Amino acid sequence: MSDRWDTGRTEAFSDGVFAIAITLLILEISVPESEFSNLWHGIAHQWPAYLAYATSFITIGGIWLVHHGIFRRLQYANSWVMRINLGLLMAVAFLPFPNKLLAAAIHDRDAERAAVIFYGATLFAISLLLSALCGVITRDRDLLKPGVSEQEINAILVAATPSLGFYVGVILLAVFAPRVAVFGYLVIAIVSVLRAHGEQATPPEIAEPGR
Amino acid sequence: MSDRWDTGRTEAFSDGVFAIAITLLILEISVPESEFSNLWHGIAHQWPAYLAYATSFITIGGIWLVHHGIFRRLQYANSWVMRINLGLLMAVAFLPFPNKLLAAAIHDRDAERAAVIFYGATLFAISLLLSALCGVITRDRDLLKPGVSEQEINAILVAATPSLGFYVGVILLAVFAPRVAVFGYLVIAIVSVLRAHGEQATPPEIAEPGR
Amino acid sequence: MSDRWDTGRTEAFSDGVFAIAITLLILEISVPESEFSNLWHGIAHQWPAYLAYATSFITIGGIWLVHHGIFRRLQYANSWVMRINLGLLMAVAFLPFPNKLLAAAIHDRDAERAAVIFYGATLFAISLLLSALCGVITRDRDLLKPGVSEQEINAILVAATPSLGFYVGVILLAVFAPRVAVFGYLVIAIVSVLRAHGEQATPPEIAEPGR
Amino acid sequence: MSDRWDTGRTEAFSDGVFAIAITLLILEISVPESEFSNLWHGIAHQWPAYLAYATSFITIGGIWLVHHGIFRRLQYANSWVMRINLGLLMAVAFLPFPNKLLAAAIHDRDAERAAVIFYGATLFAISLLLSALCGVITRDRDLLKPGVSEQEINAILVAATPSLGFYVGVILLAVFAPRVAVFGYLVIAIVSVLRAHGEQATPPEIAEPGR
Numbered sequence: 001m002s003d004r005w006d007t008g009r010t011e012a013f014s015d016g017v018f019a020i021a022i023t024l025l026i027l028e029i030s031v032p033e034s035e036f037s038n039l040w041h042g043i044a045h046q047w048p049a050y051l052a053y054a055t056s057f058i059t060i061g062g063i064w065l066v067h068h069g070i071f072r073r074l075q076y077a078n079s080w081v082m083r084i085n086l087g088l089l090m091a092v093a094f095l096p097f098p099n100k101l102l103a104a105a106i107h108d109r110d111a112e113r114a115a116v117i118f119y120g121a122t123l124f125a126i127s128l129l130l131s132a133l134c135g136v137i138t139r140d141r142d143l144l145k146p147g148v149s150e151q152e153i154n155a156i157l158v159a160a161t162p163s164l165g166f167y168v169g170v171i172l173l174a175v176f177a178p179r180v181a182v183f184g185y186l187v188i189a190i191v192s193v194l195r196a197h198g199e200q201a202t203p204p205e206i207a208e209p210g211r
Numbered sequence: 212m213s214d215r216w217d218t219g220r221t222e223a224f225s226d227g228v229f230a231i232a233i234t235l236l237i238l239e240i241s242v243p244e245s246e247f248s249n250l251w252h253g254i255a256h257q258w259p260a261y262l263a264y265a266t267s268f269i270t271i272g273g274i275w276l277v278h279h280g281i282f283r284r285l286q287y288a289n290s291w292v293m294r295i296n297l298g299l300l301m302a303v304a305f306l307p308f309p310n311k312l313l314a315a316a317i318h319d320r321d322a323e324r325a326a327v328i329f330y331g332a333t334l335f336a337i338s339l340l341l342s343a344l345c346g347v348i349t350r351d352r353d354l355l356k357p358g359v360s361e362q363e364i365n366a367i368l369v370a371a372t373p374s375l376g377f378y379v380g381v382i383l384l385a386v387f388a389p390r391v392a393v394f395g396y397l398v399i400a401i402v403s404v405l406r407a408h409g410e411q412a413t414p415p416e417i418a419e420p421g422r
Numbered sequence: 423m424s425d426r427w428d429t430g431r432t433e434a435f436s437d438g439v440f441a442i443a444i445t446l447l448i449l450e451i452s453v454p455e456s457e458f459s460n461l462w463h464g465i466a467h468q469w470p471a472y473l474a475y476a477t478s479f480i481t482i483g484g485i486w487l488v489h490h491g492i493f494r495r496l497q498y499a500n501s502w503v504m505r506i507n508l509g510l511l512m513a514v515a516f517l518p519f520p521n522k523l524l525a526a527a528i529h530d531r532d533a534e535r536a537a538v539i540f541y542g543a544t545l546f547a548i549s550l551l552l553s554a555l556c557g558v559i560t561r562d563r564d565l566l567k568p569g570v571s572e573q574e575i576n577a578i579l580v581a582a583t584p585s586l587g588f589y590v591g592v593i594l595l596a597v598f599a600p601r602v603a604v605f606g607y608l609v610i611a612i613v614s615v616l617r618a619h620g621e622q623a624t625p626p627e628i629a630e631p632g633r
Numbered sequence: 634m635s636d637r638w639d640t641g642r643t644e645a646f647s648d649g650v651f652a653i654a655i656t657l658l659i660l661e662i663s664v665p666e667s668e669f670s671n672l673w674h675g676i677a678h679q680w681p682a683y684l685a686y687a688t689s690f691i692t693i694g695g696i697w698l699v700h701h702g703i704f705r706r707l708q709y710a711n712s713w714v715m716r717i718n719l720g721l722l723m724a725v726a727f728l729p730f731p732n733k734l735l736a737a738a739i740h741d742r743d744a745e746r747a748a749v750i751f752y753g754a755t756l757f758a759i760s761l762l763l764s765a766l767c768g769v770i771t772r773d774r775d776l777l778k779p780g781v782s783e784q785e786i787n788a789i790l791v792a793a794t795p796s797l798g799f800y801v802g803v804i805l806l807a808v809f810a811p812r813v814a815v816f817g818y819l820v821i822a823i824v825s826v827l828r829a830h831g832e833q834a835t836p837p838e839i840a841e842p843g844r
Binding site: 434438440442444446453475479483486490615619620 | 636637638639642643645646649650652653654657660709710711712715716719722723726727729730733734737738741743744747748751
């Protein structure tokens with residue numbers, strides 16, 4: 001009935017975008033030459049950049065794990081999966097910009113609130129698109145591989161969804177305490193990585209056919 | 212008779228170039244520190260950069276979908292496919308440069324017309340190379356996988372070709388109303404993503420052999 | 423019992439991060455236009471940048487070889503492998519920053535000691551995470567492919583571990599003689615590439631199933 | 634007897650480095666805002682950057698084609714193939730630096746000779762490493778796939794080698810006429826892409842086993 005896209009090349013393309021977005025983050029970090037006279041202090045002075053780097057890296061890492069969990073259960077993608085996936089990649093590839101603002105603004109009382117909220121809004125948008133991707137898949141069961149159980153589908157939904165509520169909470173916190181909120185984003189990212197689970201042990205020939 | 216190249220590695224290499232070109236776009240966007248005193252205004256002030264980012268990202272996304280649609284129907288590539296594909300990648304990898312000019316020039320009455328036309332000319336060149344790639348494939352049917360029907364070949368040609376005419380129209384529009392023309396490029400990109408279709412449902416063992 | 427992740431996509435994602443981190447290193451090297459009047463001298467003057475480039479490139483190359491050696495013996499990854507691998511990628515993607523500091527600081531007596539020690543500490547952290555990855559795998563033998571012998575597991579551990587001691591030694595050396603220490607890092611990197619070994623010749627159908 | 638590495642992951646990693654090196658080239662091209670008052674002139678004024686971009690892109694494209702031709706005939710890699718391949722990637726990833734110098738120096742009488750020779754020396758080094766890769770493979774026939782004929786091995790050697798002589802010639806030319814030499818590099822690159830050939834038509838199941 002509906003159109004079908006194989007998932008292999010979509011995974012490869014998505015992995016490329018995730019890997020590049022995650023690796024570009026470091027390009028923005030540098031110690032100005034004026035701080036070379038006391039370089040240890042100069043290195044330590046960049047702590048907001050490291051905090052932003054770790055938060056963005058772990059966030060994208062967690063999204064990659066969920067994305068991996070979704071796609072390995074797909075037999076095919078349909079056009080809506082492709083479009084929402086493209087939107088997700090567009091939001092992920094956008095993250096280095098608010099990341100850069102965050103790193104630069106933390107030393108600046110005027111700017112830090114806006115930077116932290118803008119950064120959180122981007123994470124919220126990424127999270128929303130990831131939920132939309134899950135939603136599309138669970139609605140059209142023909143896309144899933146034959147062996148995928150109801151239980152696994154719920155596990156995917158659970159892995160992707162609750163972050164949305166947490167992001168809203170932390171963004172509200174950012175209005176009053178921006179610096180605390182950044183650690184909130186970091187905690188959400190770490191928790192999402194820790195909560196990502198692989199398949200429960202199944203016979204090898206079902207677990208990964210055709211790879 | 213003619214020479215043959217397998218398509219797997221060409222897809223991987225092309226995906227790499229598409230993914231990098233699409234992700235580098237964000238590097239050019241930044242808010243100068245002088246605007247940190249009112250960061251929300253500074254963020255909003257960068258709207259031409261976001262417009263250029265979205266247009267370029269969705270355009271490359273749409274090209275990737277058509278490229279994907281072409282290569283999954285190929286059994287082999289010949290040397291002309293390899294050369295034209297290399298030319299296509301060269302044009303796609305060039306796009307971040309006119310994208311940067313477009314984002315920088317929109318605030319500048321003198322420069323915006325040239326920047327919008329130059330950007331459109333690059334999109335036109337990309338579209339032309341994509342049509343050439345389709346043309347080479349439809350001329351040498353030996354390259355196609357056994358199961359590919361005449362109808363599918365027409366569908367590929369239809370997906371790749373009409374953009375050419377639209378780009379000419381929007382470039383002409385850019386002479387008189389450059390800012391409107393940028394939205395024209397965006398609309399063409401969105402339409403090309405929406406028009407991309409996967410395979411009609413076929414038995415799995417035909418749909419994705421040898422992956 | 424435990425959860426399982428297939429390794430194919432994790433390898434692809436890791437390769438992406440390794441390849442990008444290794445290629446971004448060159449972006450930081452440039453000859454200022456003020457040295458164009460005697461460009462050969464200007465090119466030669468950048469020797470610390472080339473030294474840092476070669477050291478970082480060969481170090482990441484050696485890590486990639488060990489990573490390759492680990493993953494091709496894995497049947498599955500578990501969640502700890504995924505997490506430690508993400509940590510390893512985070513450390514590797516961080517390397518361009520200390521690399522840039524190293525290249526910039528070598529001409530500067532005040533800064534070079536700190537830059538060389540900071541660079542070495544990053545290499546030490548990468549090496550530690552690589553050892554942790556080996557440790558997790560050797561503890562859970564269910565992850566390994568059926569044909570992997572005790573001897574091969576030891577070979578992986580030997581390839582990953584001793585660098586740790588060497589890095590501590592060279593970092594101590596850096597306190598007294600920073601420039602000499604940089605060559606020490608280069609030697610460790612070259613040795614790690616030379617010591618990496620492929621599989622001993624085994625029947626093809628065991629050596630590379632399912633690729 | 635000797636050690637063996639599978640080629641799939643080495644191809645993926647190499648493709649990543651080629652794709653990134655080829656795509657980073659564009660980052661260095663920009664039109665200074667001072668030329669926005671006459672942007673068409675400013676765009677045209679960057680012609681040396683476009684010439685360098687096209688030359689480097691087509692050169693790396695040609696190297697990728699030869700690399701592709703080598704690796705698809707390999708059954709395994711040995712440690713020397715891995716090391717020389719790493720050296721080749723290190724030289725290819727270095728190219729954006731002389732490319733940047735070339736683009737910046739062409740307007741500068743003092744600097745252009747040195748920049749053109751330095752650029753050519755890098756291309757010569759890349760070409761030398763590619764020949765060394767071919768040499769290692771043709772010496773150890775066990776690495777090749779069963780179906781590879783003597784004729785095909787010669788074809789690989791012929792595709793990789795003669796560029797060496799041409800590069801020496803064009804570098805000598807660069808001493809007297811640097812700008813002409815740049816077009817010489819471009820011609821060598823175009824010829825190497827045009828000379829790259831796929832496999833002669835063979836039965837599909839032999840042409841691409843196990844992909």
